[in-house]
Amino acid sequence: MLKECIEALEIDPEGTYVDVTFGGGGHSRKILENLKGGRLVAFDQDEDARMEAEKIKDRSFTFCQANFMYMKRYLKLNGVTTVNGILADLGISSHQIDSPERGFSTRFDGPLDMRMDKTISLTAAEILNEYSEEQLHKIFGMYGELKNAKTASRLIAQRRVTMPLQRTEDLKATLRPIASRGKENKYFAQVFQALRIEVNEEMKALEDFLHQCGEVIVSGGRLVVMSYHSLEDRMVKNYINKGKVFGEVEKDFFGNEIKPFEAVNRKPIEASEEEIEENSRARSAKLRVAKKV
Numbered sequence: 001m002l003k004e005c006i007e008a009l010e011i012d013p014e015g016t017y018v019d020v021t022f023g024g025g026g027h028s029r030k031i032l033e034n035l036k037g038g039r040l041v042a043f044d045q046d047e048d049a050r051m052e053a054e055k056i057k058d059r060s061f062t063f064c065q066a067n068f069m070y071m072k073r074y075l076k077l078n079g080v081t082t083v084n085g086i087l088a089d090l091g092i093s094s095h096q097i098d099s100p101e102r103g104f105s106t107r108f109d110g111p112l113d114m115r116m117d118k119t120i121s122l123t124a125a126e127i128l129n130e131y132s133e134e135q136l137h138k139i140f141g142m143y144g145e146l147k148n149a150k151t152a153s154r155l156i157a158q159r160r161v162t163m164p165l166q167r168t169e170d171l172k173a174t175l176r177p178i179a180s181r182g183k184e185n186k187y188f189a190q191v192f193q194a195l196r197i198e199v200n201e202e203m204k205a206l207e208d209f210l211h212q213c214g215e216v217i218v219s220g221g222r223l224v225v226m227s228y229h230s231l232e233d234r235m236v237k238n239y240i241n242k243g244k245v246f247g248e249v250e251k252d253f254f255g256n257e258i259k260p261f262e263a264v265n266r267k268p269i270e271a272s273e274e275e276i277e278e279n280s281r282a283r284s285a286k287l288r289v290a291k292k293v
């Protein structure tokens with residue numbers, strides 16, 4: 001939904017924009033094409049994304065290899081205190097998922113790594129081999145929405161007694177007996193998603209980031225967020241509609257809602273059938289757009 005994201009930003013050619021998920025740079029390059037005198041600051045915590053960003057030789061472009069949970073701090077370091085729009089295309093990039101050695105994909109065998117930022121120490125293998133059975137149960141239930149999270153965590157705890165899990169194939173072989181026949185890939189995708197969210201602290205990063213958006217976007221500026229699973233989408237939706245990711249909207253003395261944004265579309269924008277045919281990942285994409293009040 002590249003076109004939809006760019007339109008949603010309503011780019012002012014002289015404005016300052018942030019793309020917090022540079023990835024392969026598709027969205028950033030499009031934003032840059034629309035700038036004339038403006039500025040783009042992009043973030044990604046992945047070293048491979050930084051190498052891709054280095055190919056962009058444009059004076060209006062700045063790249064920060066950092067977690068977007070520190071967005072405000074890095075913007076300040078680069079002399080930026082307010083921006084006209086922020087784009088987030090959450091999750092992992094096609095480059096990350098297509099690299100077997102990163103361990104993100106259910107399609108290839110690879111190490112149980114799943115770190116977007118290779119400098120952090122926690123890996124999926126460490127979670128599977130060190131976390132308690134109860135912790136695994138919670139992660140699989142909450143982040144993977146597995147119906148049999150308890151059984152899955154028990155099987156992993158039993159397996160690691162004799163042999164630690166090191167490869168994605170070890171994990172799949174351990175859980176294959178409890179995956180529905182014919183739907184194994186969907187099941188593994190949920191398991192991998194849960195581990196990836198825990199490794200990269202994705203929920204905390206998203207919550208911290210959203211709150212900073214309210215602080216740096218100027219009045220009338222846009223927040224554009226594309227998410228790929230219901231947990232993320234729920235947090236984005238709550239933040240836009242209630243000013244917080246959990247809980248109810250607060251009101252001032254006069255009963256006015258205290259929230260920095262208003263939704264531009266009541267329902268999220270979804271990909272067309274045509275785009276889904278070209279890119280199956282687009283099937284689960286939900287685009288939410290908000291305007292700073």
Ligand SMILES: C[S@@+](CC[C@H](N)C(=O)[O-])C[C@H]1O[C@@H](n2cnc3c(N)ncnc32)[C@H](O)[C@@H]1O
Binds near residue numbers: 021027091205
């Ligand atoms: C779906 S891809 C973005 C693709 C990009 N829009 C493009 O056009 O190529 C998501 C990217 O965001 C990065 N990412 C995810 N969470 C992040 C975080 N908390 N901080 C910084 N980068 C993050 C990932 O490393 C990945 O490269």
